[in-house]
Amino acid sequence: MRTVRYLLVKEFKQIFRNRSILAMIVVLPVMQLIVMPLAADYEVKNINLIIVDQDRSSKSEDLRTEAISSGYFTLVDYGSDYKSAIQLLDKDKADLILEIPNGFEKRLIKENSAQVLIAVNAINGVKANLGSAYLNNIINRYNEQIKISQSGSETSALIAKLDMVPKNRFNVYMNYRWFMVPGILAILVTMVGGFLTALNIVKEKEIGTIEQINVTPIKRRHFILGKLLPFWILGLFVFSVGMLVSYLVYGIVPSGSLLVLYVYVAIYLLAVLGLGLLVSTYSDTQQQAMFIMFFFMMVFILMGGLFTPIESMPDWAIVVSKFNPMSYFIQVMRMVILKGSSFVHIQSQLFITALFGIVLNFWAIMNYSKRN
Amino acid sequence: MSAVVLDHIQKWYGKEKTIALKEVSLEVEEGELFGLIGPDGAGKSSIFRILTTLILPDGGKASVLGKDVVDAYKFIRESVGYMPGRFSLYQDLTVEENLHFFATVFGTTIEENYDLIKDIYVFLEPFKHRPAGKLSGGMKQKLALCCALIHQPKVLFLDEPTTGVDPVSRKEFWDMLKRLKSKNITVLVSTPYMDEAGMCDRVALIHQGKILAIDSPEGISKAYPFDLYEVKSDKISVTLNQLRKHISVKSCYSFGDVLHVSFEKGFTAINEVLDAITIDHLEVKKIEAGVEDSFMAYMTN
Numbered sequence: 001m002r003t004v005r006y007l008l009v010k011e012f013k014q015i016f017r018n019r020s021i022l023a024m025i026v027v028l029p030v031m032q033l034i035v036m037p038l039a040a041d042y043e044v045k046n047i048n049l050i051i052v053d054q055d056r057s058s059k060s061e062d063l064r065t066e067a068i069s070s071g072y073f074t075l076v077d078y079g080s081d082y083k084s085a086i087q088l089l090d091k092d093k094a095d096l097i098l099e100i101p102n103g104f105e106k107r108l109i110k111e112n113s114a115q116v117l118i119a120v121n122a123i124n125g126v127k128a129n130l131g132s133a134y135l136n137n138i139i140n141r142y143n144e145q146i147k148i149s150q151s152g153s154e155t156s157a158l159i160a161k162l163d164m165v166p167k168n169r170f171n172v173y174m175n176y177r178w179f180m181v182p183g184i185l186a187i188l189v190t191m192v193g194g195f196l197t198a199l200n201i202v203k204e205k206e207i208g209t210i211e212q213i214n215v216t217p218i219k220r221r222h223f224i225l226g227k228l229l230p231f232w233i234l235g236l237f238v239f240s241v242g243m244l245v246s247y248l249v250y251g252i253v254p255s256g257s258l259l260v261l262y263v264y265v266a267i268y269l270l271a272v273l274g275l276g277l278l279v280s281t282y283s284d285t286q287q288q289a290m291f292i293m294f295f296f297m298m299v300f301i302l303m304g305g306l307f308t309p310i311e312s313m314p315d316w317a318i319v320v321s322k323f324n325p326m327s328y329f330i331q332v333m334r335m336v337i338l339k340g341s342s343f344v345h346i347q348s349q350l351f352i353t354a355l356f357g358i359v360l361n362f363w364a365i366m367n368y369s370k371r372n
Numbered sequence: 373m374s375a376v377v378l379d380h381i382q383k384w385y386g387k388e389k390t391i392a393l394k395e396v397s398l399e400v401e402e403g404e405l406f407g408l409i410g411p412d413g414a415g416k417s418s419i420f421r422i423l424t425t426l427i428l429p430d431g432g433k434a435s436v437l438g439k440d441v442v443d444a445y446k447f448i449r450e451s452v453g454y455m456p457g458r459f460s461l462y463q464d465l466t467v468e469e470n471l472h473f474f475a476t477v478f479g480t481t482i483e484e485n486y487d488l489i490k491d492i493y494v495f496l497e498p499f500k501h502r503p504a505g506k507l508s509g510g511m512k513q514k515l516a517l518c519c520a521l522i523h524q525p526k527v528l529f530l531d532e533p534t535t536g537v538d539p540v541s542r543k544e545f546w547d548m549l550k551r552l553k554s555k556n557i558t559v560l561v562s563t564p565y566m567d568e569a570g571m572c573d574r575v576a577l578i579h580q581g582k583i584l585a586i587d588s589p590e591g592i593s594k595a596y597p598f599d600l601y602e603v604k605s606d607k608i609s610v611t612l613n614q615l616r617k618h619i620s621v622k623s624c625y626s627f628g629d630v631l632h633v634s635f636e637k638g639f640t641a642i643n644e645v646l647d648a649i650t651i652d653h654l655e656v657k658k659i660e661a662g663v664e665d666s667f668m669a670y671m672t673n
Contacts, residue, residue: 003477
């Protein structure tokens, strides 16, 4: 026990002397939690729109005002030449073209229907999709107005109108920050825990200190415990800082109990540290460890359900995400923070995460040998 | 009883089974200062790593203090001190913290064994709050020696402790090793510097994983099979090339700014050989062979 205690003392001394690690565990979560949710905004604004108006009528003018006043679009050009508009689109100066053909108003009045054309720059898929969807909405709404105004005010009441009013459960205002911030915090805790553990042990290999340790009577389990405990504590610390930042900056207060969260995180960290330990036993240099960890982190983040829902992934990807510990963490974070889930609701996630912890650590300890 | 025994130890590395040690056998007596002398890649570190239980031999038997290195690794880890070839202490911990750490790891304290390291630690005392990484090369070696000694080992393994250390510190270091001998600690030390062989009680010359000779430094020098002459010349490389081409010359190597030329024992026509050299002003004298000359002779045989 004396050995483990002294290993811990030594480890903490080294950590607190290393400015870059200190920065990583204090500044990184604060900065990222403040900056990333602002950037990772699902709403798309400032879509560059060109309106090619070949009609120049009062009706086309109405449609134009309608589109601009929505707030989603910036009008780049308003002209009557489709070709020059397409050129601007080619040069990536515009995302969308709305072409109102000649005779738009006439046809609308005479035949009660008219066509407009939307050309989309699909290089940025999200922008293109959302932009054309917004524009469609605006045109539809405009349609409604025309119908009402044409049919006259006295008959307007007779037109059946189906209005949908969605009610958002658990996140009433659909504030995307409420589901992004807990997810980003999950990523941060995973990164700090995983990277620090892997790099720390590999550093001992690289500098050669592990050689000196290996000829001492230190027991394997003591050495590993001395390595895991500090980063387990640091992981919990980073998590607490993150929770504090989400409360102070975004006013996020978990609906569920903090105890449930902390119990889960404590177990989750064991799994992440186990992964770090495993990676460190397979790599000889910090560079190798860094790249291997990076590979896992990319997969974890992109297939963790933070940015894209797992349910909409192809079947094989859903299977892969079952082996992604971060996806369970993100689920639990959202469940507890937004929904107020308790132990009963997260028991399957808790169980699987614990299983990850046991398997990864066992594997790592088996693979770590004091001699080869 | 011998403190260290290697009995036909074999070791190879990698898929190609590159041979690192070929049936190496040697014995180190208790309390002896024993040197492993050989160039880089001779297999010195492999011997140390086997004896300190870091790697397993692929053939043969080895024992330290009468205990087998494979079966009794726990006993060996507790009773030997090891100083790897590369400085491997915690650079971000101070001198004192490093020492304290290794003492704790071995379940002892600095105070308990201060006697043993006192002579060395006095050099380090003024820097005890400095991070180990910021010490000079010589100081680093002294600290590493302290850390290897802090648990009062019976056998000390020092892998190239003087490589990359200035001549004054090297001298100091060897003096310390001699003092350890008086405390009845067996020391096995390796070095690529032939001139350090003279500091040891006995040395083993090792080259390409094979032991060439084991003897006292004097014995090694005496076993030199030829007559040796030192030749001084203004144009050393021309002289070297011409001497090497001469039929009577057994070998010719440059040693700093002089040449060591060897002939068959009892060879007398040395002046005739020199006459054949086109360079003037050659200074020649007969000399006793050193360990390095013997090493070269063993290597070419």
